Amino acid sequence: MKHLAFLWLIIVAPAGLWAQPSGPVVTGMQTEHLTDPLGIDATHPRLSWRLKGGERNIEQTAYALVAGTDSAAILGGEGRAGYGAAGHGKIWQTGKRWGPAQLVTYDGPTLQPFTRYYWRVTVWNREGQAGQGPVASFETGMLDQSHWKGSWITDTKDIRTKPAAYFRHSFSLTKTIVSARAYVAAAGLYELFINGKRVGDHVLDPMYTRFDRRNLYVTYDVTEYLNNGSNAIGMLLGNGWYNLQSTAVWYFDKAPWRARPSFCLDLRITYTDGSTETISSGKDWRTALSPVVFNSIYTGEHVDARLDIPHWNEGPFIDTGWKNVIFTGVPSQHVVAQGSVPIRIKDTVNAVDVKRFSDTDYVFDLGRNIAGVSRIIVQGPAGTILRLKHGERLYPTGHVDQSNIDVHYRPTDDSDPFQTDIYILKGEGEETFQPRFNYKGFQYVEVTASQPVALKQNSLTGYFMHSDVRPVGTIQSSNPTINQIWAATNNSYLSNLFGYPTDCPQREKNGWTGDAQIAVETGLYNFDAITVYEKWLADLRDEQQPNGVLPSIVPTGGWGYEWGNGPDWTSAIAIIPWNVYMFYGDPQLLRDCYENIKRYVDHINSLYPSGLTTWGLGDWIPVKSKTPVEFTSTAYYYADVVILAQAAKLFHKDEDSAYYSRLAAKIKAAFNEKYLNKVTGAYGSGLQTELSAALYWHLVPTPIIPKTAAVLADRVRADSMKLDVGLLGTKTILNALSENGYADLAYRLASNETEPSWGWWMKNGATTLYENWPINAGSDISMNHIMFGEIGAWFYKGLGGILPDTAEPGFRHIRLQPHFVTGLNEFNATHDCPFGTIASHWQRDGDHLTYTATIPAGASATLTLELPGGGTQVEEITSGTYRFIWVTGEAKFHRG
Numbered sequence: 001m002k003h004l005a006f007l008w009l010i011i012v013a014p015a016g017l018w019a020q021p022s023g024p025v026v027t028g029m030q031t032e033h034l035t036d037p038l039g040i041d042a043t044h045p046r047l048s049w050r051l052k053g054g055e056r057n058i059e060q061t062a063y064a065l066v067a068g069t070d071s072a073a074i075l076g077g078e079g080r081a082g083y084g085a086a087g088h089g090k091i092w093q094t095g096k097r098w099g100p101a102q103l104v105t106y107d108g109p110t111l112q113p114f115t116r117y118y119w120r121v122t123v124w125n126r127e128g129q130a131g132q133g134p135v136a137s138f139e140t141g142m143l144d145q146s147h148w149k150g151s152w153i154t155d156t157k158d159i160r161t162k163p164a165a166y167f168r169h170s171f172s173l174t175k176t177i178v179s180a181r182a183y184v185a186a187a188g189l190y191e192l193f194i195n196g197k198r199v200g201d202h203v204l205d206p207m208y209t210r211f212d213r214r215n216l217y218v219t220y221d222v223t224e225y226l227n228n229g230s231n232a233i234g235m236l237l238g239n240g241w242y243n244l245q246s247t248a249v250w251y252f253d254k255a256p257w258r259a260r261p262s263f264c265l266d267l268r269i270t271y272t273d274g275s276t277e278t279i280s281s282g283k284d285w286r287t288a289l290s291p292v293v294f295n296s297i298y299t300g301e302h303v304d305a306r307l308d309i310p311h312w313n314e315g316p317f318i319d320t321g322w323k324n325v326i327f328t329g330v331p332s333q334h335v336v337a338q339g340s341v342p343i344r345i346k347d348t349v350n351a352v353d354v355k356r357f358s359d360t361d362y363v364f365d366l367g368r369n370i371a372g373v374s375r376i377i378v379q380g381p382a383g384t385i386l387r388l389k390h391g392e393r394l395y396p397t398g399h400v401d402q403s404n405i406d407v408h409y410r411p412t413d414d415s416d417p418f419q420t421d422i423y424i425l426k427g428e429g430e431e432t433f434q435p436r437f438n439y440k441g442f443q444y445v446e447v448t449a450s451q452p453v454a455l456k457q458n459s460l461t462g463y464f465m466h467s468d469v470r471p472v473g474t475i476q477s478s479n480p481t482i483n484q485i486w487a488a489t490n491n492s493y494l495s496n497l498f499g500y501p502t503d504c505p506q507r508e509k510n511g512w513t514g515d516a517q518i519a520v521e522t523g524l525y526n527f528d529a530i531t532v533y534e535k536w537l538a539d540l541r542d543e544q545q546p547n548g549v550l551p552s553i554v555p556t557g558g559w560g561y562e563w564g565n566g567p568d569w570t571s572a573i574a575i576i577p578w579n580v581y582m583f584y585g586d587p588q589l590l591r592d593c594y595e596n597i598k599r600y601v602d603h604i605n606s607l608y609p610s611g612l613t614t615w616g617l618g619d620w621i622p623v624k625s626k627t628p629v630e631f632t633s634t635a636y637y638y639a640d641v642v643i644l645a646q647a648a649k650l651f652h653k654d655e656d657s658a659y660y661s662r663l664a665a666k667i668k669a670a671f672n673e674k675y676l677n678k679v680t681g682a683y684g685s686g687l688q689t690e691l692s693a694a695l696y697w698h699l700v701p702t703p704i705i706p707k708t709a710a711v712l713a714d715r716v717r718a719d720s721m722k723l724d725v726g727l728l729g730t731k732t733i734l735n736a737l738s739e740n741g742y743a744d745l746a747y748r749l750a751s752n753e754t755e756p757s758w759g760w761w762m763k764n765g766a767t768t769l770y771e772n773w774p775i776n777a778g779s780d781i782s783m784n785h786i787m788f789g790e791i792g793a794w795f796y797k798g799l800g801g802i803l804p805d806t807a808e809p810g811f812r813h814i815r816l817q818p819h820f821v822t823g824l825n826e827f828n829a830t831h832d833c834p835f836g837t838i839a840s841h842w843q844r845d846g847d848h849l850t851y852t853a854t855i856p857a858g859a860s861a862t863l864t865l866e867l868p869g870g871g872t873q874v875e876e877i878t879s880g881t882y883r884f885i886w887v888t889g890e891a892k893f894h895r896g
């Protein structure tokens, strides 16, 4: 008993006894920006945490980390005996390190594969009080290609074979299991089953990469799936982008990596006696064709339920008719951990209406536009063929209209209809169909049947899928249109996030670099998307030519090195890592891309030594006026060089920093020489995009900024307070106005409800953003594009004023510059930054204007309040909640 009490002290007491109630409280521990991840392959993982608490002035002055393989030892923490003392099970102890760092790279002894590491941090506040976080963990997977035991296997079919293959293997286990992990690398898509049960809740694993350069493996905890005794593993292997059989204008069917899907699997089991056993993919696996008779990530999935093989993924099973598998080549020599949040089904969307045209033709309406799949529950005679046609629009007749989204599809026959699933009933009672290896962009589903079927509104359900990024931002205002635009922007952002950012979920599903770099701030203000960007920037690096050239779409089978890949699009290589650094304070992605940005900039420099470049698409899909391509492309080129010079400084590459600073100055000079009217402050022919791009990308000489801003404001007024921009101008127009004294005008544009505007779309029932300003545009009118989505970031910047500070990124220091714009009574923005939640709220109430800011523990802010009578009031604040009130007639805000 005594003994037990002592144990309690060691294991449970430290946090309670030594972390005094008033000491700092640690929370939100992550490894590689994921919570307790499995199967990581980073050899120096990044560990991060945050401090909890809404009180004033919470600050970390020091921290100490301890990591090891024994959770009890780590729970014991640094211990009274003094941190730094080596203890049982501890492999790494930093000792007390002074400073505010809350993101630290592991630099202890070499990590071992397949090992669970526990870590814990102790932090000290200004008063010298210590607090400890709970124990966090991460588990390593394949740290080297040689750690794989399994073979890459496939069936004997070729790339033209339509049906997806099943694979199965049975085995028996005799010892008592402690834990089991499945490591699955696949070229294609898969669903994994153990003893008949689908493993995990991810969909569309693994994510799309340039398959001949990089393949991803996924790790699952499968301890609970295994039996003592006989077991069976099943794999259903689909094509994904690896073996795309549908034909469209980007030639993915001709991709150099294309082959019949294959996979490699290791099931690693740890027993109570400490031993391990690995069941692997190999020659003893068996294969057969599945009822998934056709599957295309691009168009749809066809299932003939009559071909069902009951119990195929269970054991025991008589596999007569099944064939032996064959070994096949590794798709690339670079099989790495997926490392990114998975794609999941995130929302169930019930149909709000069904229209019955006949007993063989029904149209379901989900009431909102989504990316994902539909599921149908149906009953009918065997052999009945159901076609489920998905689209975003209806013809006036009420039938599904795909004419806005099927334009780049080039079918070779009618066997593979666009955005259409085909299901053939087996005729045994109620049947459920939902595709596994495809997703679509849609609001409507037209179900036609070869024989009468009875369908009701709840026969069909929509499922919204996307990369499962945690929401980290909220916007709420007294203007419902603004709230709607924000929600629609997020819907489009998520509809275009499937392990890589896409342009649209229906027509293309392409990783357009321009759309992605324009939307990165919208993404990062609203979602914890770092892991998706880190994954996708690796894809960009994989695609870069030695001379620095990038394709316009990533990944690509080769298309896009020829068209659309100027700096206005492919600046994604610089702009995204820079923004990730700004939002997370984590320089790793920028460091990983540094040489790539350099090669890229050097290439443009070698082609365009004058500093002006005409390479690019320009202000894509403009309202009416078109800014010269040279203008916008040079602005992007300049932005990249500035980022590179700043990154060089950050990484102490002094020569580079000096060289690229000079190059930036040269570009700026050439640009202003050609486009700036120094007398009036006007640029080019004075279009909204020209003026706002020059301001936003900091090309305007400082003394001239007020003049240029005034010219821009006049331009907007002359344009009847209406937008006259395309894609590149939507990035700059609102920001350039609100950053330079014209927030009211920016708000007018942002809240317009007449054509062309975001509000116009909302008034016409949009639940997502569109690709074109006129809703009835003749072309380029996908109804789920993130391209015009910068407004979703602008709400945080231009109204809430929550801005990162280059000097202390990751919102350690926040530039808080709210704009209390005319025409809006209340506005609230919150953003969960690496330190906690930042909130910026303002409200007008009679003669009072109240502003409330919340700064998370460990962060500080410089708050600039615009005085309604003119001028500004600057306040330095640290963590906590602060209220400032201005009353009509008073000269300043007072603290409330």
Ligand code: BGC
Binding pocket: 503, 504, 508, 512, 514, 515, 564, 617, 620, 785, 787
């Ligand atoms: C895509 C865009 C993309 C553009 C490039 C379109 O087809 O949908 O979003 O950026 O092409 O020109």
